[in-house]
Amino acid sequence: MTVLTHAHGGDLDAIQRTYGIPKEEIIDFSGNINPLGFPKRAEDALKENLHLICTxxxxxxxxxxxxxxxxxxxxxxxxxxxxxxxxxxxxxxxxxxxxxxxxxxxxxxxxxxxxxxxxxxxxxxxxxxxxxxxxxxxxxxxxxxxxxxxxxxxxxxxxxxxxxxxxxxxxxxxxxxxxxxxxxxxxxxxxxxxxxxxxxxxxxxxxxxxxxxxxxxxxxxxxxxxxxxxxxxxxxxxxxxxxxxxxxxxxxxxxxxxxxxxxxDFEFHKKTQALVSSERRKAFAELSTWKNIKAYPSEANFILLKLKTDRITAHELFEKCIQKKMLIRDASSFTFLDESYLRFCILSPAHNAALLAELKKWVEA
The missing domain is CATH 3.40.640.10 (Type I PLP-dependent aspartate aminotransferase-like (Major domain))
Known part of the structure; x- marks a missing residue:
């Protein structure tokens, strides 16, 4: 199996080729992209102005x-x-x-x-x-x-x-x-x-x-x-x-x-900030109760984690999660970090809950 620890986050095409999982089915916790998706107002306006491609x-x-x-x-x-x-x-x-x-x-x-x-x-x-x-x-x-x-x-x-x-x-x-x-x-x-x-x-x-x-x-x-x-x-x-x-x-x-x-689109800005802020606080509070993981406070839409157990590595967690079609970031390729570090971004409440449950199963059991 090809190891993808040095790939940039969000490389769904590489994951699809390596693991045979259609990229449309992957829940991407590695790319740090807004869970609300592209602003609807801009999408609707774009549909009405595709003729701009000719100018x-x-x-x-x-x-x-x-x-x-x-x-x-x-x-x-x-x-x-x-x-x-x-x-x-x-x-x-x-x-x-x-x-x-x-x-x-x-x-x-x-x-x-x-x-x-x-x-x-x-x-x-x-x-x-x-x-x-x-x-x-x-x-x-x-x-x-x-x-x-x-x-x-x-x-x-x-x-x-x-x-x-x-x-x-x-x-x-x-x-x-x-x-x-x-x-x-x-x-x-x-x-x-x-x-x-x-x-x-x-x-x-x-x-x-x-x-x-x-x-x-x-x-x-x-x-x-x-x-x-x-x-x-x-x-x-x-x-x-x-x-x-x-x-x-x-x-x-x-x-x-x-x-x-x-x-x-100020309404979109406010909705994004409210969702990410709420879910980030909720995830950090949950992770702070675990004995085998340290979560670092974040001002971004992702949270860095350090494993405090040698029973499993970040790459092994990556492999466990991708089998559930959840893509996290093994952070060992970053300078100064090692195989005990991983990162995930904030998505929808349901997706965040599913990921935390999967991580807890392997880390805290």
């Missing part, structure tokens, strides 16, 4: 940027859009072209990949298990020496779910400004947080021109297929280079149209 989008994406600005509070002139957040991560890292970068870890593997592709060197700043994966700010500031050209962090962090407070981020940015380092903050999961205003870096963009904040639409809006991401920066030099380094019309007409609808 080019606005090259400057003015309406889309205005919608994003209304949604985030950012100045539309500071907003760039791209073919998913992955393109923006790549473009920013290649534009900065730092010789030495520090990545907060454990982390999404795409950060180190892009640094390496550009010929740069990187090292990880570890979030430590003994500190519940919370940021040790003094230690980070000490690690950010004058030879560092870029600092990269996901906030809330994947896979730990821990978050950097805005006040802490201001200290990081001020320090990085002094040493001449750029800062990239990936806020892919921030919209699921109960304390978004307390951890959001977008308000700092006007104050610090060495900051680039990235978000996408794959997770919160359950729209990985439209490949729409956006970034926010007040650094005019970077914004000008970004225009030069990206292809025209990298966001297609349908994604442009969809973006103008999903960012203004």
């Amino acid at each position: 080019y989008p606005d090259k400057k994406y003015k309406a889309l940027k205005q919608a994003i600005g209304t949604y985030t509070g950012a100045d539309p002139s500071h907003i760039v859009v791209g073919n998913g957040s992955t393109e923006l991560i790549s473009t920013f890292i290649q534009t900065v072209h730092a010789k030495h970068s520090i990545i907060m870890g454990p982390a999404y593997s795409e950060y180190e990949r892009e640094v390496s592709l550009g010929g740069g060197k990187f090292e990880y700043f570890p979030l430590k298990e003994e500190e519940d994966f919370k940021l040790n700010l003094p230690a980070l500031l000490e690690a950010l020496t004058p030879d560092v050209g870029m600092f990269v962090a996901c906030n809330p962090n994947n896979p730990t779910g821990t978050a950097i407070r805005t006040a802490e981020m201001r200290e990081i940015l001020a320090h990085c400004k002094k040493i001449g380092a750029s800062v990239m903050i990936d806020e892919t999961y921030i919209e699921f947080s109960d304390i978004l205003p307390e951890i959001c870096s977008i308000p700092l963009v006007k104050e610090f021109d060495n900051l680039f904040v990235i978000r996408g639409t794959s997770k919160f809006f359950a729209a990985p297929g439209i490949r729409l991401g956006y970034g926010i920066s007040s650094n005019q030099t970077f914004l000008d280079r970004f225009k030069t380094n990206t292809n025209p019309w990298s966001v297609n007409s349908l994604a442009d149209f969809i973006g103008q609808h999903i960012f203004t």
